Amino acid sequence: MDFSQIEGLMGLASTALGMTGKAAETAQTIKGLLSSGKTPDNSEAARLISDLATQLTAANMTNVQLSEALRTVVRELRSHDDHERQLARYELFQTELGEMVYKLRDDMAEGQPIHFICPVCLNRDKQFIFIRGNGDIRACQAHPRDHHFAFRHTPRQTVARTRRGPSRI
Template sequence: MAVATTVSGILAAVNGALGLITKGVATHDESVIEKATQTLVDEIRELNVATLQTSEDNVRLIKSVATLEHDLKAANEEIAKLKAKKRELSRYELTPITEGPVVYRLKSAYADKEPIHYRCPKCVNADKTGYLQPVRVKSAQYLVCADCEFEYFAGFLPPPDYSKLIALMAR
């Protein structure tokens, strides 16, 4: 708005100077013509400065808009990523194993498409798959993360049942 006011004022002054030049020519007064010409030159110079300032302002605004568009695109990509993660995590429920840690477990409703499995919460939060693999060490059962190699204690296994083997050997 300030630039438009400045330009309007300069154009009014230019019109006034042109009027004085016309009057000076009509009366053949060289001093009026010279003074009006100098005023006209000064006003045109101010108009050029105002135009340059407006151009610089426009360049700054264009850069600001480009930055805002870039930031908006990045924010939209982040939102899409978070929505996809939320959709993926909605297929899981946090389930305690033994008395301590909790892990993500695939909900039964999704078990028709893939087997029920467990995922490491630390890795899931770090955007890794974090599938937990069962590992047996003597009579203890662990779930080990394939990504971070953290071991979740899953409890003790009952001793093996040898009754079928004994019955088979007794025949």
């Protein structure tokens, strides 16, 4: 979550508060003008009412902006909470060769097969991307050329030369 959004919300709220206060002062001036016992100056009252309408419109527009900004922040917070809830289903797992990946926790499987997710995609893009394969070397489904993970050591095979060509020993 970007804290500049929250700072922006605070700025909008302060602006809306200032506009509302100014509109309240104008309304108070109109009330004083009408209740003074003297015959009110219609041009002054009309000007004050026009000012009040302008101030209330501006305050309303600021409140609309504030409301939209709050909806955006709430959506992002929900998305962050969903991500954290999903992440809680996984634990950091070290392969036999020391590679770090995320593994679905046994107690959180909820009928899903145990699987691994790419830590690069999770940390960089906040996406849960499966690691495919079940061999010694496995790859991220989204970036198979870039994100490889060694799960076990594969012994190197020796090739013996014979008259008929290479053969595996």
